[in-house]
Amino acid sequence: MKYLGFIFVFLLTIAIGYLGSIPLGPAPPIVPLLDPNHGFWQQTKSEDELAEEEVSLENLLNPVKVSYDENLIPHVFAKNEEDLYRVQGYVTAQHRLWQMEFQTMAAAGRISEIVGPIALELDRMTRRKGLGYGAELGLKFLEENDQETLRFLEAYADGVNQYIDQLTEARVPVEYKILNYRPEHWSAYKSILLLKYMSDMLVGDKDLEFSNLRKILGEELLNKLFPDFPLDNDPIIEAEHVWDFQPIPISKPDSINFPNDELVIDPLPQPEEGTGSNNWAVSGSKTKNGYPILANDPHLSLNLPSLWFSMQLSTPEYSVKGATLPGALGVISGFNENIAWGVTNATKDARDWYKITFRDKSRSTYRYGDEWRKTEFRVEEIKVKGEKTYLDTVVYTHYGPVVYDRTFRGERQDANFALKWTVHEGSNEQRTFLMLNRSKNHEDYNAALDNFTAPAQNFAFASKSGDVAMRVQGKFALKWPEQGKFFMDGADPRMEWQQYIPNDQNPSTLNPERGFVSSANQHPVAQSYPYYVFDNSYEHYRNRRLNNRLREMNNITVEDMKALQFDDYYLHAAEALPVMVSLLGEPSGLSEKASQFLKEVKGWDLYADPNQKGPTIFYLWWNETYNQIWSDLSNLNVSVVRPNNYQTTLLMKTEPESTVFDLKNTPTKEVAKDHVKKGFELMVSKLESWVNEEGDYSWANYKKTTIQHLVPQFTAFSVVNVYTGGGRGMLNATSERHGASWRMVVELGDEIKAFGIYPGGQSGNPGSKFYSNFIPKWANGEYLDFGLRNENQESTLLFETTFTPVK
């Protein structure tokens, strides 16, 4: 009996102890998670409680001091750059380890390793696009051409790894504990991969959609609905700019044929609408203090932990401060004692698709002109949690990888298209930022930019010496008109990119007469630029609002520029609403609610402030009207794009009776007025039911801006329903899930004055008080003081850590 009793209790003990240590279904091992000495309870501590005065670090040449200000922004003071980047790696990992690793896992197509087969399709897609392939070439490029950058990347990786190696179970970030995996070592390759991932986030193409549209609409209607240049083109480089170079001659080959198939495959995932950015610089002649002011606000997906991590990086030669990307070296958008710079996305159809004609089913050769070229096979090994490794073979042509084929989403046997993308070429984006960080003037800035390939960016620049400049930088293929707008035939060598636009012929401007430079993802140039420029996603509203304001403003102060970043004037509404109201006329027999909505939207001042009802009514009315107008295009069973808001509004205004408004499947002939009326009815019924369910329909309440944790299922780690204004197409571009992921204003006077904010916090730990503490300020358009800090500054000091070399 005694034996039985013991055996029973003992086995029960073992069983409970064991069951607590293993994952049960999707749940993480419960006891390690709850053990307050090691589990998630440890993440309730904030960084200031965990501050260490001294950390010894291997491979360090000199001691490095890190001072944290009251916002947990680290200021790194190193004697040389190698130490600087080693400590940047360590410090970034200290605060953002899970995020930086998770993002590179996503970039490498390795999410299945963490979450299992649910992410397999996503991982296959990531890999078939060739991000990893591009990063390998990037690393090779550094090995062959740039030992210095490689050395810094390795120092950074070593810093990250020394942090990982000393990590105790208690300090492991909570996401690892919940998802039940542990960090692995960092490497230079991962930093490069992260920068490739940025390309993937920011670059899209609509080749598939335009190929289909061309077939469905015909050339003439296509060009009417999708003109290459809008009527009110207000480009990045001022329209009157004179191009002082001899263009390389290029012309469209004769009798060229685009593949004419109608394609029912799904397009590649595209960057979300609303990813865009603003930057501008005003010269001293327009400012109150006579100093240049630069502003930048990149709009990206609003996420926690924030995409950005603020830092100051100082050596005896320079001090640079601003927003860093966890995983990449240096500051990405920021300033130093002499210059400031900011980035916006400069998309220009950087991806093209070539139809590949394989000789036979082995896919080992494909036609190119008169010859058969050899393909290469790259086997992607995708580890899947809880299952066996998935092997995916991707065929590579000289154009690039064949993304869709018979094993992947190709519903048609012959839907074999190769992706041509500058990401697949060796390049050195990291060097651009390292050089910008230490730049002193316009020349240094230009030299830094020469290294930049992808994703193409508009680099705004201002210097203490009084210069303002803008340059659209990327590696742009020199294309003949319409090259790459549609799918192309990979067997015809004339379809191939022949060369690139030389860096010094990329659109750029220095100190233009108008006294400012600006960009907001619009067309880069006026039609006078000698090369073909096309992209479907150019902005038509933020740019005009921005330039209109900058043209009329004088005696500009830093406060004015902050206000402009937060400006929520709804230019699209300003242009479309009068047209809609006049087309609607004076409808009779409106319900009480409908009259109220109409009255409210008519009386609205066109600013999308959070408490306004007008933007909600307009937004819904516009969307319903727009959907009505283009319903023929939406009901096709192939992928297409629909004309943009700008072109649609223009057609409604100038040709309201045009046949473009007629729906082919109805017996009646529709005109713009019919769609506006129908849209109004639909808006009223939608808004009424929304009000019944949700109540108050003021803009912030309707839009429900959410800053989402990188694992969307972790809603508790997200911040939902942020009370803030703005929206798509407005300078304050804060929509439901996108918006200013970083706002910065810098005045380049004798003493640099800088202000910045981002929707998040410096800590990556959801339990920390520094995790989301910037959000209320950000939502109100407030800023943090981002001035440069001295090594021995006492004010607003939270704590200091000294990194000492291991003796």
Next chain:
Amino acid sequence: MKFFGYLVVTILVVVFVNPFIPYWGIMVLLFLFALILKPGNSAAFWGGGFGLALSWIGLSLFLTIDSGSDLPNKMAQILGAPSGTVLVAVTGVIGFLLGALSSLSGNLFRNLVKRRPTDIYRG
């Protein structure tokens, strides 16, 4: 009295050793302590159980209150528990089970070892 004595021993073990070893290490230690100290089945069960439960509840409450962090409530949401307070309770219950069973096992084992000589006594 044995209950309080063993309770104190358990709490000391958890407070001083648990920060450096995982929970299963504590289970092994409690098994050994019960085996050596032979507190009796009841004192081992209740003392070991409450000892581990109280120290875990105490530490999780201390961490929550001291930091003012909302993390326990957020974790509760992710794990499907009603609130962070419930998580404190769950932590306590699990601590109790682990502490009680480990100690009781140790004590029962000791009983086996102790009895054996009387069983084989031939005098």
